[in-house]
Amino acid sequence: MSSNTGAGTRPELSAALSGDELSRWYWTLAELTVLARELGVPRGGGKAALTDRLRAALEGVAPSAAPPRARSAGRQLAAPVNGFTVIPEGQRCSQVLREYFRREIGQGFHFDAYMRTFVAEGAGRTLADAIAHWHATRQAAVQLQEIGSQFELNRFLRDWYAEHPAGSRSEALAAWRAHRDRPRRPAAG
Secondary structure, three states: OOOOOOOOHHOOOOOOOHHHHHHHHOOOOOHHHHHHHHHHOOOOOOOOHHHHHHHHHHHOOOOOOOOOOOOOOOOOOOOOOOOOOEEEOOOOOOOOHHHHHHHOOOOOOOOOOOHHHHHHEEEEEEEEHHHHHHHHHHHHHOOOOOOOOOOOHHHHHHHHHHHHOOHHHHHHHHHHHHOOOOEEOOOOO
């Protein structure tokens, strides 16, 4: 579960850190954003990309450019919608869609990875197609899913509860705080 190794105290996040030292510790996106502003490093592209740019800047290497800003999603669906409603390009998983799906599928509906992907990539398909997709993916959805590396807290909590099935949320969060405050394995490269 833990990739933290060794002893040490988490340093203050500052321009005085080396890139390797930055990589040894857990930092929140908010903390990294403050350092990026201080160093004049582009802040876009997510936590992993920002960390890479900060690491390069701290090592004196020109950081890679931030990815171009995504265009706005454009026109979003507005109520009322029905099964014949076509999903437009750039549609988000909105409250309008959530209300429609809960009405048609039931209160158990939630936007999981399968439905988020369908909505994001489903331009030109109908909401009836989305409901059929929901039902077709339920068997796969109950299987344990991989949690993306960017969701460090979620990954930690899943692993912690697997090892401590009777543990409380407060115990899990205390374990998370202890975990994130320890150094990680030295970063490669």
